[in-house]
Amino acid sequence: MEIHAPFVARKCEPGQFIIIRVDEKGERVPLTIADYDREKETVTIIYQVVGYSTELLSKKKEGDYVADFVGPLGQPSILHKRERVLGVAGGVGAAPLYPQLRKLAEMGVPVDVIIGGKSAEFVILKEKFEEFCENVFIATDDGSLGTKGFVTNVLEDQIAKGVKYDEVIAIGPLIMMKNVVKITKQHDIPTMVSLNPIMIDGTGMCGGCRVTVGGETKFACVDGPDFDGFQVDFDECMKRQTMFREEEHECKIGRGK
Amino acid sequence: MANMSPNKVAMPEQDPNVRNKNFKEVALGYTKEMAMEEATRCLNCKNKPCVNGCPVNVPIPEFIEKVAAGDFEGAYEVITSENALPAICGRVCPQENQCEGKCVRGIKGEPVGIGRMERFVADYHMANAEPAEVSIEKNGKKVAVVGCGPAGITCAGELIKKGYEVTVFEALHKPGGVLSYGIPEFRLPKDLVAKEIESVENLGVKIETNVIVGRSVTIDELMEDGYEAVFVGSGAGLPRFLNIPGENYLGVYSANEFLTRVNLMKGYEFPEYPTPVKIGKKVAVVGAGNVAMDAARTAKRLGADEVYIVYRRSEEEAPARLEELHHAKEEGIIFKFLNNPVAIKANEDGWVEKMEIVKQELGEPDASGRRSPVPIEGSNYDIDVDTVVIAIGQSPNPLIRHTTPGLDVQKWGGIIVDEETMESSKDGVYAGGDTVTGAATVILAMGAGKKAAAAIDKKLRG
Ligand SMILES: Cc1cc2nc3c(=O)[nH]c(=O)nc-3n(C[C@H](O)[C@H](O)[C@H](O)COP(=O)(O)OP(=O)(O)OC[C@H]3O[C@@H](n4cnc5c(N)ncnc54)[C@H](O)[C@@H]3O)c2cc1C
Ligand SMILES: Cc1cc2nc3c(=O)[nH]c(=O)nc-3n(C[C@H](O)[C@H](O)[C@H](O)COP(=O)(O)OP(=O)(O)OC[C@H]3O[C@@H](n4cnc5c(N)ncnc54)[C@H](O)[C@@H]3O)c2cc1C
Numbered sequence: 001m002e003i004h005a006p007f008v009a010r011k012c013e014p015g016q017f018i019i020i021r022v023d024e025k026g027e028r029v030p031l032t033i034a035d036y037d038r039e040k041e042t043v044t045i046i047y048q049v050v051g052y053s054t055e056l057l058s059k060k061k062e063g064d065y066v067a068d069f070v071g072p073l074g075q076p077s078i079l080h081k082r083e084r085v086l087g088v089a090g091g092v093g094a095a096p097l098y099p100q101l102r103k104l105a106e107m108g109v110p111v112d113v114i115i116g117g118k119s120a121e122f123v124i125l126k127e128k129f130e131e132f133c134e135n136v137f138i139a140t141d142d143g144s145l146g147t148k149g150f151v152t153n154v155l156e157d158q159i160a161k162g163v164k165y166d167e168v169i170a171i172g173p174l175i176m177m178k179n180v181v182k183i184t185k186q187h188d189i190p191t192m193v194s195l196n197p198i199m200i201d202g203t204g205m206c207g208g209c210r211v212t213v214g215g216e217t218k219f220a221c222v223d224g225p226d227f228d229g230f231q232v233d234f235d236e237c238m239k240r241q242t243m244f245r246e247e248e249h250e251c252k253i254g255r256g257k
Numbered sequence: 258m259a260n261m262s263p264n265k266v267a268m269p270e271q272d273p274n275v276r277n278k279n280f281k282e283v284a285l286g287y288t289k290e291m292a293m294e295e296a297t298r299c300l301n302c303k304n305k306p307c308v309n310g311c312p313v314n315v316p317i318p319e320f321i322e323k324v325a326a327g328d329f330e331g332a333y334e335v336i337t338s339e340n341a342l343p344a345i346c347g348r349v350c351p352q353e354n355q356c357e358g359k360c361v362r363g364i365k366g367e368p369v370g371i372g373r374m375e376r377f378v379a380d381y382h383m384a385n386a387e388p389a390e391v392s393i394e395k396n397g398k399k400v401a402v403v404g405c406g407p408a409g410i411t412c413a414g415e416l417i418k419k420g421y422e423v424t425v426f427e428a429l430h431k432p433g434g435v436l437s438y439g440i441p442e443f444r445l446p447k448d449l450v451a452k453e454i455e456s457v458e459n460l461g462v463k464i465e466t467n468v469i470v471g472r473s474v475t476i477d478e479l480m481e482d483g484y485e486a487v488f489v490g491s492g493a494g495l496p497r498f499l500n501i502p503g504e505n506y507l508g509v510y511s512a513n514e515f516l517t518r519v520n521l522m523k524g525y526e527f528p529e530y531p532t533p534v535k536i537g538k539k540v541a542v543v544g545a546g547n548v549a550m551d552a553a554r555t556a557k558r559l560g561a562d563e564v565y566i567v568y569r570r571s572e573e574e575a576p577a578r579l580e581e582l583h584h585a586k587e588e589g590i591i592f593k594f595l596n597n598p599v600a601i602k603a604n605e606d607g608w609v610e611k612m613e614i615v616k617q618e619l620g621e622p623d624a625s626g627r628r629s630p631v632p633i634e635g636s637n638y639d640i641d642v643d644t645v646v647i648a649i650g651q652s653p654n655p656l657i658r659h660t661t662p663g664l665d666v667q668k669w670g671g672i673i674v675d676e677e678t679m680e681s682s683k684d685g686v687y688a689g690g691d692t693v694t695g696a697a698t699v700i701l702a703m704g705a706g707k708k709a710a711a712a713i714d715k716k717l718r719g
């Protein structure tokens with residue numbers, strides 16, 4: 001989805017996100033900036049319909065308005081000029097990964113990517129990554145596209161084959177990032193992850209997005225969302241993401257459609 | 258002869274056991290008759306100690322005289338000569354430390370109900386007056402205001418009246434600052450806040466919501482865009498935590514998160530408004546300021562059976578307005594003074610289950626003259642809780658200081674300004690309100706906004 005948002009489009013950088021409110025009663029929903037066009041003053045968001053607000057958003061048609069759109073939020077990613085970087089994406093994690101890898105490629109860094117999804121239809125942006133990645137690997141749970149299995153299986157294969165990566169950028173579900181980090185830690189490959197805790201304001205005001213990184217509390221919306229994967233307390237993040245499970249369910253049933 | 262009753266005319270209020278289940282305003286406000294009667298308690302003192310107690314020097318006896326005579330619009334004019342948001346101040350000012358704290362009638366008995374009359378006059382005006390047509394001669398100069406809380410609104414309102422073109426940039430989707438996202442509906446109705454903001458917009462102030470200065474645009478860029486001065490009223494919105502074990506467990510909120518979910522996102526009307534707020538049966542709120550009282554009373558209204566205020570000092574040191582403490586007690590909030598939380602404990606799923614507390618006693622007076630609490634060794638005990646709200650204060654958000662070269666700040670993050678002009682170390686950049694003082698009061702923030710507006714005007718006129 002492409003949105004006309006001059007204040008955001010003029011300044012955003014890879015790694016940053018926006019907050020959208022679909023209608024006047026709406027939740028504040030954070031979504032990563034997947035792409036932007038400074039001339040057209042537009043930004044692109046890519047999202048997965050998982051609950052009430054994303055479903056509401058999916059009903060918007062071309063030319064429609066949303067109530068609020070604010071950004072860019074968060075720190076831009078710090079991209080290093082490495083020898084070879086591997087991106088690992090799970091599901092819609094491919095969306096935030098895309099501008100980061102593209103920027104690295106523009107900086108002259110050779111990049112590979114592993115895209116994972118439940119099945120072929122959940123693998124997104126494959127063609128777009130192919131434009132600049134040297135190797136694009138696919139992994140699906142059911143084997144409907146690429147390797148049958150997890151992105152971590154492909155990662156292990158690559159390492160076993162002796163391919164040398166000096167940085168991994170992993171973006172996807174927390175459990176995927178946790179498992180990627182488990183492997184890269186063994187091989188001492190620096191790994192950046194992007195966290196998506198539950199947010200409200202996105203400006204550092206509420207503290208709801210706090211995460212533990214290197215034993216310290218950080219606010220993901222202002223200190224992140226990218227962090228050194230070796231330092232992140234993934235188990236705590238995973239628990240905190242479930243804080244409103246029951247209410248989210250109720251909301252979808254009660255208000256959906 | 259003045260009315261020598263030792264007590265204020267009583268304020269009609271919702272019954273405590275009714276109101277602790279709804280979000281309607283607690284205090285219902287004076288009638289005309291009540292206001293006029295209370296007005297007769299004022300002695301019209303020559304030296305006006307009450308006026309010195311008011312941070313913006315509202316001409317108190319003058320407005321009360323008009324109330325006594327039934328000239329409420331006249332009273333409104335007197336108040337608004339110094340205070341642009343009387344409906345709000347009448348409700349939330351800590352009057353006992355300010356105007357009413359200095360009132361001579363307070364020596365024997367209760368002081369004159371200045372806040373209550375101020376509220377009455379403002380409400381009367383809002384209900385009855387036609388919006389006045391204003392024509393202001395423009396001077397062609399542009400000023401930007403960062404943050405739409407009381408400091409920013411006041412500064413913008415003053416400057417627009419002086420002929421400037423004023424744009425306020427607000428990070429959230431709704432203007433008002435703490436008045437919108439922090440202070441609950443039952444204490445400060447949101448349509449009243451909206452009306453006060455509207456009246457500033459009617460004067461021509463432009464409010465751009467969803468613009469985060471420092472991210473969407475920087476202060477330097479605003480100045481390049483032709484804004485000749487920038488006033489920063491970005492508040493103190495960064496929540497502090499206790500730094501005790503267990504603060505990231507499920508069920509632990511900062512007061513800001515909890516109150517934002519309820520007030521700004523209207524979580525109390527979930528699922529009609531889809532932002533959830535989860536509240537358990539036993540809630541502990543840490544702290545004893547206005548923010549803590551608001552959180553505790555909100556939790557009660559959302560259906561919690563038991564709500565505790567846990568505070569490490571004694572009641573005397575509790576920073577909340579007297580009226581809030583009093584209302585909280587009436588509504589059944591349980592106070593644990595001289596109790597300090599040391600850990601939060603969770604069940605297997607990571608949900609809060611208990612809070613470990615150590616009892617405190619008052620020791621020797623510290624540098625500030627307050628007797629400081631010291632833990633009583635071995636007095637630790639647990640209480641059962643399933644929700645914890647941390648309300649121990651806020652500090653300024655670092656976003657602006659990190660993106661504005663040349664802006665000097667205190668060690669704790671507050672912007673440093675010249676106290677007379679509110680100008681910062683950066684030429685043309687002014688600041689005021691909580692971002693300068695740390696978490697303080699609505700009226701002080703407004704006073705700062707006003708002072709800065711006067712200084713900006715003086716400077717830009719040359
Ligand atoms: C920095 C950041 C970037 C993100 N980028 C993307 C993206 O590019 N594409 C995408 O599809 N999703 C992204 N998300 C996740 C997206 O915000 C959630 O999927 C969305 O809020 C779900 O809302 P819902 O009402 O549809 O679902 P719900 O049923 O309300 O929630 C489903 C799940 O989504 C998560 N969630 C719910 N509310 C929030 C919230 N306010 N903030 C964060 N997570 C929440 C929770 O884990 C919850 O269990 C991002 C999240 C963050 C924090
Ligand atoms: C729950 C609660 C109860 C309170 N009760 C009382 C009371 O009873 N009486 C009393 O006198 N005081 C009370 N206070 C304190 C009072 O509300 C504050 O002192 C006052 O609001 C400060 O005004 P301000 O304009 O400086 O900042 P705020 O009201 O905090 O407003 C700042 C605004 O700036 C915006 N902002 C921040 N950063 C940026 C940025 N980078 N770009 C754009 N916009 C930005 C914020 O979103 C916010 O809208 C209470 C506070 C709270 C939290």
Ligand code: SF4
Nearest residue numbers: 311315346350355356
């Ligand atoms: S503004 Fe506040 S302190 Fe001043 S007179 Fe009114 S209520 Fe009292």
Ligand code: SF4
Nearest residue numbers: 299300302307360361
């Ligand atoms: S001090 Fe009290 S009695 Fe005296 S003028 Fe002020 S309000 Fe009236």
Ligand code: FES
Nearest residue numbers: 202204206207221
């Ligand atoms: S989302 Fe509120 S502090 Fe990060």
Ligand SMILES: [Mg+2]
Nearest residue numbers: 027051052053
């Ligand atoms: Mg939702």
